[in-house]
Amino acid sequence: MSNKPGYCIKVMHLMVLLVGLSLSGCSVQRQLAKKFVQKADNIAIMVLMPEHVYMVNQKTEDEIPAFFLSDTSDNPELLNETLLFSQLDEQQLITAFEQSFKTELSNYGCKVFGQNQMEEFMGIDSVLYIVHLAQMELMEFTTVVEDQISVGGEHYSTDIWLNGLNMAVWVELNMTNDTVAKPHILYADNNLYDSFTGYYTQKFFSGEIEYRLSVDTITTEGTMDFVHYLGRLYAAYTFDYILNTYLQRYLPDDIPIEKYFRYDPYRKLFFSTQNDRFIELE
Numbered sequence: 001m002s003n004k005p006g007y008c009i010k011v012m013h014l015m016v017l018l019v020g021l022s023l024s025g026c027s028v029q030r031q032l033a034k035k036f037v038q039k040a041d042n043i044a045i046m047v048l049m050p051e052h053v054y055m056v057n058q059k060t061e062d063e064i065p066a067f068f069l070s071d072t073s074d075n076p077e078l079l080n081e082t083l084l085f086s087q088l089d090e091q092q093l094i095t096a097f098e099q100s101f102k103t104e105l106s107n108y109g110c111k112v113f114g115q116n117q118m119e120e121f122m123g124i125d126s127v128l129y130i131v132h133l134a135q136m137e138l139m140e141f142t143t144v145v146e147d148q149i150s151v152g153g154e155h156y157s158t159d160i161w162l163n164g165l166n167m168a169v170w171v172e173l174n175m176t177n178d179t180v181a182k183p184h185i186l187y188a189d190n191n192l193y194d195s196f197t198g199y200y201t202q203k204f205f206s207g208e209i210e211y212r213l214s215v216d217t218i219t220t221e222g223t224m225d226f227v228h229y230l231g232r233l234y235a236a237y238t239f240d241y242i243l244n245t246y247l248q249r250y251l252p253d254d255i256p257i258e259k260y261f262r263y264d265p266y267r268k269l270f271f272s273t274q275n276d277r278f279i280e281l282e
Helices: 004-038 069-073 090-107 115-122 220-250
Strands: 043-048 054-057 111-113 127-151 154-175 184-193 195-202 209-216 260-264 269-273 279-281
Touching: 004 220, 004 260, 004 269, 043 090, 043 115, 090 111, 090 127, 090 220, 111 115, 127 184, 127 195, 127 209, 154 195, 154 209, 154 220, 184 220, 220 260
Parallel strands: 043 111, 043 127, 054 127
Antiparallel strands: 127 154, 154 184, 184 279, 195 209, 260 269
C-alpha cells in the first residue's frame, strides 16, 4: 500500500505530459494553418466546369438512368413525376454554381482563373492548382417525415411526404507544381427539402385529434439559391482541403494531425470538423 501514492503521482504526471503534448500539437498545427492562410494570395486556382449536369429522377417507380435535360425533348418520359426538372436550364445551373464557386475562392484570397485563361494561369508565379468539377448531378426524390404525439394514452402518427432535391459533385484536384502527387478525387452532396409546418390540434366539442399541415414546396428560385449556396460551400471545402493537405505535408513528423481544420475568411477564425467537408475517394 505504501507505493500507491507514488504510483498515482506518476500517473498524474504522465497525463499532464500527454495533455501538454496534445495541446502543443494543436498549437503547432494552428500556427502552421495561420501561416498558410496569410500566404493565400500566392495560390492560383484554375476552375474547370463540366459541360452538362446529370439529372436523376427517383420519383417514378420505373428505373430511369441518369440523363441530360437536352435528352428530354425526344424522351419526355424522363421527366415523369418530377416537379422542377422541366423548369430548369442546364447552363444557368452551371453558370450559377461557377460564379459562386469562383467568387468564394477569391474571398479566401486566392487568385482564380477560368478555363479560357489557361495561358495566363500557367505563366503566373504562384502555387498552381487545377480544380476540375468532373461531374455535377441533380436528383429529384420524395421522402417521408413522421410526426407523432401521445394524448391521453393514445398515440397519433402522421406521415408527411416531401419533395427532395440532392446536388452532388465529384471534384478532381491537381497541384500542377507537384509532378509526383496523383490527382485527388473529392466528393460532396447536400439535400434541399420542402419546408413545412405541422401540428396536432384537438377539436373543442368532439375531442377529436386532427393534424394541420402547411407545406412550402421547393421552387425554381429556391433551387437556384440552393445551387448558389453550394457553389460557395464547395469552394470553402476546396480551400479547406488544400489547407489540410498542406498541414499533412509540412507538420513535423513527431506531431500527429489532431484535427481537420476549416477556415472562416470573414471572421478570420479556424474551427474543426469531422463531417462538414469533402470526402476523399480512392
